[in-house]
Amino acid sequence: MAVDYAALKKGGFMRQKQKNHFSLRLAVVGGNLTVKNLRKIADVAEKYGDGHVHLTSRQSVEIPFIKLDQVDEVKEELAKGECKPGVCGPRVRTITACQGSQICPSGNIDSYDIAKKLDERYFARELPHKFKFGVTGCQNNCLKAEENDVGIKGAAKVSWNASACIMCGVCAKACRTDAITIADGKIELTEDKCNYCGRCAKACPTDAWETQTGYLVSFGGLFGNRIYKGEELLPVITSEETLFRVTDAAIQFFDDNAKPSERFRYTIERVGIDKFKETIKEAYNG
Amino acid sequence: MAELDFNIDERVDITDVVCPMTFVKAKVAMEELEIGQVLAVTMNDGEPVQNVPRSFKEEGQQILKLIDNENGTYDLIVKKVEE
Numbered sequence: 001m002a003v004d005y006a007a008l009k010k011g012g013f014m015r016q017k018q019k020n021h022f023s024l025r026l027a028v029v030g031g032n033l034t035v036k037n038l039r040k041i042a043d044v045a046e047k048y049g050d051g052h053v054h055l056t057s058r059q060s061v062e063i064p065f066i067k068l069d070q071v072d073e074v075k076e077e078l079a080k081g082e083c084k085p086g087v088c089g090p091r092v093r094t095i096t097a098c099q100g101s102q103i104c105p106s107g108n109i110d111s112y113d114i115a116k117k118l119d120e121r122y123f124a125r126e127l128p129h130k131f132k133f134g135v136t137g138c139q140n141n142c143l144k145a146e147e148n149d150v151g152i153k154g155a156a157k158v159s160w161n162a163s164a165c166i167m168c169g170v171c172a173k174a175c176r177t178d179a180i181t182i183a184d185g186k187i188e189l190t191e192d193k194c195n196y197c198g199r200c201a202k203a204c205p206t207d208a209w210e211t212q213t214g215y216l217v218s219f220g221g222l223f224g225n226r227i228y229k230g231e232e233l234l235p236v237i238t239s240e241e242t243l244f245r246v247t248d249a250a251i252q253f254f255d256d257n258a259k260p261s262e263r264f265r266y267t268i269e270r271v272g273i274d275k276f277k278e279t280i281k282e283a284y285n286g
Numbered sequence: 287m288a289e290l291d292f293n294i295d296e297r298v299d300i301t302d303v304v305c306p307m308t309f310v311k312a313k314v315a316m317e318e319l320e321i322g323q324v325l326a327v328t329m330n331d332g333e334p335v336q337n338v339p340r341s342f343k344e345e346g347q348q349i350l351k352l353i354d355n356e357n358g359t360y361d362l363i364v365k366k367v368e369e
Contacts, residue, residue: 105344167289169352170339173331173360203340205349 003068012085013071016064023054023064024074025086027123030097030115030135031059040081048074058132059096060086090129090261092122092251097135098143100154107137108198109154109213114243121244122251128258128267131251132221139197145216146230147223149264150250152243155214155236156198160187164208174203196236215243219250219276220265228265233277234284242284249283290350292363295323300338301330301359308334309341316347319366324350327362335360 005015012025026041033041041061045053050065066074075085086094095118098104100111114135122133136143137154145151165187172180172187179193180200196216201209214236221230237243250264253276258267268276298315300308312327319325329335339349339362346368353361 166350168349168363169354170349170362173335173352174340176336199336199340203336203343205339205343 006089008071009088010091011075012087013066014062014088018065020068021064022066022068022071023062024066025056025088026061026063026078027084027086027094028060029095029119029123030112032112033061034082036081037083040078040083043081044074044077044083048077056094058094058134060094087124090127092125092127092131092133095119095123095133095135096143096148098137100135100137104137105202106140107154108156108196108211109135109137109152109215111135111137111143111154114152114215114240117240117244118247121247125251127251127255128260129263131254131264133247139195144223145221146218147221148230149219149221149254150247151218151221151230152247153216153218155196155216156201157196157212157214157236157238158189158194158198158201158209159212160189161208161210162187164206166206166208168205170203170205171200171209174199212238214238215240217243217246217250219280220268222263222265233273234280237284242286245283245286246280249280253279292324292350292365294326294363295319297326297328299328300334301328305333305337309338312338312342313345316342316364316366321366321369324363324365327364328355328359329362331358331360335362338362 013022016023045063048066048070049063054062056062095115097111097115101107102110118133132148133150134143134145134148135152136145145153172182177193177195179190181188196214201211216232216236218230218232222228254264254267257271300311303311316325329338342349342364348365348367350365351363
């Protein structure tokens, strides 16, 4: 019987150079694995692979040298450690994320929580071509949001609370975009200079900068054969509901308009960025 | 809005070190102080003045003022409120 490589690829088994050997990609969300997962991965790599694992560029784990006739057995074994096979091919790929505000002092959003929600919503969804989401907690951009088809960056929308302020001057220096000026006992925020990094609020000793959690979303990033930085086409989004309305609209636009094997960037270019902007603005406005 | 009054008890100059030693040097100086005492930390413009105040905040200390010395350095005035 002929081997159905497409089905294997869909199930996370990537054909290796070595005949009848596969590198098994696992489903990982936001780069987090439990100790139970890791123990099972180690056991499987030892028993069914060649004793090593590969960490992919997008926070997944691959176990190379799985033999074709042991594919089903390996899947069963991994399930005992709560590990699922990942995906390859034309569908929504691993959702990547930084550690976010649960762990990182710089985080503006709980990146892992957003990644889990994206994973539940879209992971492995069939599409004309691969589709990548990445979530980063702040402007430091450890997770490289703009290299993804849809990138989400945590933001802090700030406003000054005069009554809590001691006029120490720390915020104006913490700001890297010169958006804050202090004059005549007053603090002024130039909104169009603000990049929503939240550094003023995090540095403020009296929490006189009130913050609202936000999301900056970029579209059409590529970082493979051709490189293109995803573009922010919307103002900062300040509710999770709006965020998912926008991501729903973007992925649907791709599903409806893309040709087979066409990445999101090129769909947007071919169909027209204005038409795409219209679609996501509608979603943004609700 | 109220500016806070303070008397400086100790001073430390961290303009001769670079990140991450800037905060380490400032923190070591702070360790010598008693609770309630005030430290003035002289630091360079740029990364130190962007990051050191926040590091003190994260350590639980109380920042009172950042003074521009108008010579490329700043004095951060910090009150020790935690060991």
